[in-house]
Amino acid sequence: MTGQSDFDKRITRHSASSGEGSPDVWGIYEPDTGSIQYLCADPETKKAAVIDVVQDFDPKSFKLSTESMDHLLDFAKEQGLTVDRVLDTHPHADHVMASARLKELTGARNGIGGKVKDIAELWRGYYNMPDAFNPERDFDDLFKDGDRFKIGNLDMRVMLTTGHTMGSVTYICGDAAFVHDTFMQPDSGTARADFPGGSTEELWNSLQAILDLPDNTRLFIGHDYGTDERDTPEWEATVATHKTENIHLKDGTTKEEYIRLRDKKDKTLDLPDRMLAALQLNLRAGKLPEAESDGHHYLKLPVNKF
Numbered sequence: 001m002t003g004q005s006d007f008d009k010r011i012t013r014h015s016a017s018s019g020e021g022s023p024d025v026w027g028i029y030e031p032d033t034g035s036i037q038y039l040c041a042d043p044e045t046k047k048a049a050v051i052d053v054v055q056d057f058d059p060k061s062f063k064l065s066t067e068s069m070d071h072l073l074d075f076a077k078e079q080g081l082t083v084d085r086v087l088d089t090h091p092h093a094d095h096v097m098a099s100a101r102l103k104e105l106t107g108a109r110n111g112i113g114g115k116v117k118d119i120a121e122l123w124r125g126y127y128n129m130p131d132a133f134n135p136e137r138d139f140d141d142l143f144k145d146g147d148r149f150k151i152g153n154l155d156m157r158v159m160l161t162t163g164h165t166m167g168s169v170t171y172i173c174g175d176a177a178f179v180h181d182t183f184m185q186p187d188s189g190t191a192r193a194d195f196p197g198g199s200t201e202e203l204w205n206s207l208q209a210i211l212d213l214p215d216n217t218r219l220f221i222g223h224d225y226g227t228d229e230r231d232t233p234e235w236e237a238t239v240a241t242h243k244t245e246n247i248h249l250k251d252g253t254t255k256e257e258y259i260r261l262r263d264k265k266d267k268t269l270d271l272p273d274r275m276l277a278a279l280q281l282n283l284r285a286g287k288l289p290e291a292e293s294d295g296h297h298y299l300k301l302p303v304n305k306f
Contacts, residue, residue, distance in 0.1 A: 042152025049085035086110035089180030111141030115167030163203025189248035194266035215240035
């Protein structure tokens with residue numbers, strides 16, 4: 001480490017198209033939550049999908065703002081891109097999604113994995129809110145494994161990659177795959193699987209399915225928190241690199257060894273500080289519940305359940 005860290009800065013990087021069928025990808029690092037927001041664009045038509053965009057949320061004051069989303073939209077405009085799809089990989093536990101706001105501002109369809117309906121049912125129980133959440137109302141598209149759609153002239157395919165949550169999906173566009181909270185960077189390993197509805201065994205299976213993609217596939221992860229040896233965020237590595245360098249999977253790690261390692265690590269982790277608020281919003285595509293009689297919005301949070 002140099003003593004200077006870039007983890008407190010908003011950073012944007014471009015991963016260029018490799019040719020026909022390959023998208024231009026921009027990643028924008030959001031420092032408050034260590035999240036990476038993506039623009040996946042067709043170089044020919046300039047149509048783009050935005051993926052896992054952050055709506056800023058202060059866990060101390062419960063104030064919401066749109067600085068990160070606004071920055072991404074301004075950047076897209078600078079690049080001459082038209083937002084054609086608003087995509088999320090799962091209902092995030094560590095940040096509030098900007099899906100509903102983006103849909104309203106851009107007119108683009110918003111989508112997420114269809115198993116969000118199962119996640120909503122699970123969390124209705126945790127919040128004791130039996131009538132809460134209606135994903136079919138709040139998302140235009142609830143994708144199934146194998147669904148396909150276009151971004152300009154590019155094909156995008158949906159792959160169910162559960163484990164971190166019971167409804168996570170990966171979006172694959174040419175030689176780019178947006179793998180959310182499955183892989184971390186090779187020097188950090190893989191994501192946790194201990195949230196309600198998560199499964200270490202399912203995460204292993206999802207990781208293997210991603211590693212079955214062509215070796216040159218660029219894998220774009222959901223978060224980077226760095227290591228003791230690295231002082232700048234990273235979020236891209238190829239399948240080939242993960243096969244040889246990922247600290248949780250290299251050297252012929254077996255399924256049993258991985259599950260034992262991942263479960264041991266997960267037992268040391270705290271819940272994200274935004275989780276109980278974020279999920280109550282994200283299961284509404286990032287929207288607040290209806291205002292009450294005083295004109296303000298309120299969240300309901302469980303006590304002593306976690």
